[in-house]
Amino acid sequence: MDEKEAPRVGAAVKRRRRALQLTLAVVSSRSGLSVPFLSQVENDRARPSHRSLELVAEALETSAGELLAAAEASRTVDVVRAEELSPALPPGVRAIVRGRHQLHALEFTGEQDAGREFQHRNDELLYVADGAAEVEAEGRAYRLGRGDTLYLSGGVRHRWRATEAGTRLLVVAVAEHVEAEEE
Numbered sequence: 001m002d003e004k005e006a007p008r009v010g011a012a013v014k015r016r017r018r019a020l021q022l023t024l025a026v027v028s029s030r031s032g033l034s035v036p037f038l039s040q041v042e043n044d045r046a047r048p049s050h051r052s053l054e055l056v057a058e059a060l061e062t063s064a065g066e067l068l069a070a071a072e073a074s075r076t077v078d079v080v081r082a083e084e085l086s087p088a089l090p091p092g093v094r095a096i097v098r099g100r101h102q103l104h105a106l107e108f109t110g111e112q113d114a115g116r117e118f119q120h121r122n123d124e125l126l127y128v129a130d131g132a133a134e135v136e137a138e139g140r141a142y143r144l145g146r147g148d149t150l151y152l153s154g155g156v157r158h159r160w161r162a163t164e165a166g167t168r169l170l171v172v173a174v175a176e177h178v179e180a181e182e183e
Contacts (some may be wrong), residue, residue: 007010009041010041012068012071016060020060024039031058031059035120095108103173103174105172107168107169109166110162116159119158125150126173128167129146130146131169134160134163
């Protein structure tokens with residue numbers, strides 16, 4: 001199989017390795033493949049050849065077919081329509097990605113003011129789609145207008161509020177259940 005046909009199995013490999021509570025070093029030792037290569041596979045930066053996938057599968061006590069099936073099952077395409085409400089969320093807050101994924105995204109509409117400080121384990125991006133907002137982070141205030149973005153690395157304490165009526169703010173983050181790793 002050539003590079004364009006090689007499967008993206010990273011998430012399936014990582015899930016299986018973690019389920020077995022194995023380190024990359026152990027999988028490397030069992031498979032004969034390098035730790036950097038296995039890390040690249042898990043992060044979908046490298047696609048294994050058929051033989052490499054068989055070696056990884058054997059090291060993970062499964063088959064290449066099972067890893068491929070798990071990878072295919074985890075691929076989704078989902079449309080969230082603008083008029084859909086998120087019943088578990090307060091008024092003016094809407095999930096724009098459904099389910100538990102590596103990406104967590106919410107849309108806040110109106111004069112939102114959470115009034116409390118947040119600190120998330122993983123990275124976050126705020127995007128002002130309409131209106132304006134003010135964000136306090138690391139002791140500084142940032143005024144954001146339509147089209148502006150603010151990036152916050154994991155662990156940064158922050159709070160925000162809409163400063164104009166009709167503000168729409170999108171908050172996109174690496175999901176809390178995903179362990180963000182250094183590259």
